[in-house]
Amino acid sequence: MVARYARLAGQKPASNPAHGDPPGPPSLCAPYAEPITAAVQAGLSAQRIYQDLVREHGFRGAYGSVKRFVRHITRRYALPFRRLECAPGDEMQIDFGGGAKTTTQGGGVRRPHLFRAVLSHSRKGYSEVVWRQDTESVSHLLTTLIAFLGRHHRHMWLSHIHALNSTIIALEPNHLFAPRVLFGMS
Known part of the structure; x- marks a missing residue:
């Protein structure tokens, strides 16, 4: 409803998180997306990733921002389902x-x-x-x-x-x- 009235008034409605980029400023972790993604795929925890970013890249953001960024990435890179085959009676x-x-x-x-x-x-x-x-x-x-x-x-x-x-x-x-x-x- 609000978006319709904003359009009628000639304003651009706020973006909907379900339909594009989330509102607000970009994450402080965005410049470090590649090392964070590699660390997530390697199975490292958000705490470990934060410590590595601070030590190796001079990251000045908070642990909470890394945790949110990692949570966002893990939704995209879910672990694949692996079926283990075995013989009957084994x-x-x-x-x-x-x-x-x-x-x-x-x-x-x-x-x-x-x-x-x-x-x-x-x-x-x-x-x-x-x-x-x-x-x-x-x-x-x-x-x-x-x-x-x-x-x-x-x-x-x-x-x-x-x-x-x-x-x-x-x-x-x-x-x-x-x-x-x-x-x-x-």
Whole structure:
């Protein structure tokens, strides 16, 4: 509406950020667009880019302006999606997450643990909810998972399984192989 009245009065309406350059003065980072873009593509953080600009180019602007400029650039240079291919039965990702808050029989509120296993080849998944994340529960979950799938996979990538952290290191100094030793999957 305002743009229409400005046109009728013979004035140029302010530019719309969705339809061109944002209003206001140009960024102090504009002269450094090439090194900033190269640094963003190299995976450097805005803080590191700011420090490099100050040290190497004598940049006198604020960190906030670099952060805004980097945010603007990262929208243009989003990371490409990369699909990792693997053979059937080769890999599986196992993870624990927090379940929804649940009211117990005693009237208290607890948050259960959600066990999730996803096959890397077919994306077929298995989920189960448990109240505790101890060695016994994890052992039971892995046994149930193998029974559900009919076999175990060559590589099981484990993450966020707190019950394994101390037990694995105690049982196996080379803890890359410890889950198989711990649960008899060797």
